[in-house]
Amino acid sequence: MTFKQPEHRLTLIPGPIEFSDPVLGAMSTPSQAHTSPEFIATFQSVLQNLRKVFKSTDPNSQGYVLSGSGTLGWDIAATNLISAGDKVLVLSTGFFSDSFADCLRIYGADVTVITAEVGDVVPLAKVEEALKKDKFKAITITHVDTSTSVVSDVKAISEVVKKVAPETLIIVDGVCSIAVEDLEFDAWGIDFALTASQKAIGVPAGLSIVYASGRALEIALNKKETTFFASLKRWTPIMKAYESGKGAYFATPAIQTITALKVSLDEILNESLEARFAHHEQVSTKFKDAVEKLGLTILPKSRQVAAHGLTAVYFPEGIDGAALLSKLYANGFTIAGGIHKALVGKYFRVGHMGYSVSAGHIDHFLIALEEILHELK
């Protein structure tokens, strides 16, 4: 029985993205016990493959899949790695970086935010200066801030951290980057990275996916517990059990969504990560070239700081943004408005991640966009 999803309006927002038929079909897997051999095999495959997606071979690192969302990943970092009073340096490239700072403050972190100019990244010199001036327990980098579509150079920032403050933990919010932008967890010395299922990972929303280094885990496992559901102390033996092919219980895992994740990770790794990154970059470039050819301007200051999984575009002069979005919707495409506080109502965002990149959705969308812009002029 092969599942085929019906024709439907395409969701081309920067997550939830469109899902492949095999992934979506796996969501309807009949009930299995969380300790059944079938589900243990599924979860084992997922946890093993996460190592490949995060490019980590260190046996002391560990992947985690919890029921939750990207947001929960912030809580996991804030409660397991940071203690009240700890200084944390937040590099802000938009709304999501600032929300991560809010989350850290709730748990008592002493947060310093360096805010980039809108559409740009935080200059490396400023990062270095801040790290030299003060001693930080951790630095947070939002790899791609979905609100601005700005991509930070995690590798370069990590090099600065390793040079100036090697004891500072490197925490990466990879919600809109993992499986579309390169992230080399071990090679770059990342300590904690988080993502969610509904972005480039290509699975319906409902999963918080995080990855911790051995150094991060040493802190988490020896720290006084300040959370229950998000506690890595509770989850580490569970994940280690499943990864080694044994069942274990702390809280019931989302069996159907994790089964869909297995299918999606298989698809991602069958293609190879490098091929996937190249394909996303190619579609991204084609899309950005096309919108610029239509006379539109992208939000990032330059292509160099523009993410490859989505494009944020200013509404053209003289065009009613709401009318454009609503016409696109009527023509079968859901795209997203802008959510950066300073620019609400001034731009829109188009996601081009995962299935939509290979299924030609972006080409169809570009044709519709051109026609509707012409109509609205």
Next chain:
Amino acid sequence: MTFKQPEHRLTLIPGPIEFSDPVLGAMSTPSQAHTSPEFIATFQSVLQNLRKVFKSTDPNSQGYVLSGSGTLGWDIAATNLISAGDKVLVLSTGFFSDSFADCLRIYGADVTVITAEVGDVVPLAKVEEALKKDKFKAITITHVDTSTSVVSDVKAISEVVKKVAPETLIIVDGVCSIAVEDLEFDAWGIDFALTASQKAIGVPAGLSIVYASGRALEIALNKKETTFFASLKRWTPIMKAYESGKGAYFATPAIQTITALKVSLDEILNESLEARFAHHEQVSTKFKDAVEKLGLTILPKSRQVAAHGLTAVYFPEGIDGAALLSKLYANGFTIAGGIHKALVGKYFRVGHMGYSVSAGHIDHFLIALEEILHELK
């Protein structure tokens, strides 16, 4: 396109339960934006119907659906209603009651546990005595402790609380009770109740479903935030927006699983709650009668304290429990072992909730159980 799940081994554990075809089919709903009209209508229906399931008409009460699991509901209660140092009285009827106590302690609650005899409930006189001796911010009741299959009389306990300590918040863990045992949120004066999607609610795992009274919310909304992802301060405007037909964002909701929840709540309410409770009671009685007729003994001390959504049964003398479970598995039925610390390996648990009650699964299971017990003798 009507979805029909393939024949498969029946999962007759006390959750995840078997799902109906329409519910499971809804898990494969094509991608929708979390702020699309389609999903807003779905989530609105879910939140409106939760009021009916919890039997609450108080406009100040509020339902919440978060990505998570039953366990997360404990964190939501512990972080939003309780402050460090607050005294909490926990009535323990098994493993899950004790785990809730663990969760409360993590967040600094001063916990007093009254532990029932294994297979029994906490006597009302002991509850009254404890409430008279000390002033508690809250009392927790595990409506059905899934580890023992004991059902507590929430109504009677609530009456004692209202009489002796009306200021004490009443928190009900309804993970294995909501939609199978009667719970009258308003009429009994409950302040907070929590459940998960994969039990009698009849939806794949992945959702934490909680319900708060106006009195509970007044505390939660005026309390210093000590959690981010589980914060009712953050989620209340979101749920109110969706319930009134508007989109809002804090963290991306699990669109497919919430769509399945819509279908399941429609099924539950179409049947009527009272008919559903009666049907579950009838199947439960039939099942318990049948296993007793086979010479087996149920774990609860009496039928009066035995839950209706599952049955915990001692392995008969001279029968190898592991062999019984494994033969049942080979014959197409997954059932659960016991997890109460004092009795691990001595009993098994069969879930009879939701779809399996109407689809005749329990009858098939009884035939298999009888045959296999005969073989093993």
